[in-house]
Each structure stands twice: as C-alpha cells, then as structure tokens.
Amino acid sequence: MYLAPGPGKRFSAVVGRRTGRSHIRNRLKRRAREVFRRSAGELDECCCVVIFKPGSDGYSYEDIEDKMRLLWKRAGLLKE
Numbered sequence: 001m002y003l004a005p006g007p008g009k010r011f012s013a014v015v016g017r018r019t020g021r022s023h024i025r026n027r028l029k030r031r032a033r034e035v036f037r038r039s040a041g042e043l044d045e046c047c048c049v050v051i052f053k054p055g056s057d058g059y060s061y062e063d064i065e066d067k068m069r070l071l072w073k074r075a076g077l078l079k080e
Helices: 022-042 061-075
Strands: 002-004 009-015 046-052
Touching: 002 061, 009 022, 022 046, 022 061
Parallel strands: 009 046
Antiparallel strands: 002 046
C-alpha cells in the first residue's frame, strides 16, 4: 500500500494478471473500494494505492479490511 498526504481522500486498487482471472481481480478491487468507502469517515485526507500481489486471490472481505486498517493505523491516518 502506498500512502501520500494530499487534498481530499482518493483511492486506487491495482491487481496484476498473475493474481487470477478477471472476475477474481475485479472482486478484490470491489472489496478494497468498499473497505475504503466505509472507512473514509475515519481517515485523514490522503491518497491511497493498494497493490494486490499474486496469491491474494483467496482474501475475503474481512481479510482485506483487517490488513488495510492495520496499515492505516501504522501510518497514523486512522482517527480512532
């Protein structure tokens, strides 16, 4: 995950072809966007880019949420 301070809250998810077929890649991106959308109120303004590596095709929504929230806490962007 790449984070940069900036005006507004922006999000992007990147999934390479080695991760799986198109429906799997799209599912990962949809889940990551939903985590960001639900957590946007708790985040400081930032630009966030999530890169999924090969082998992440089995991640559930909860897995993605836990990992993203942990990284946001480490970066000090979560307003808890």
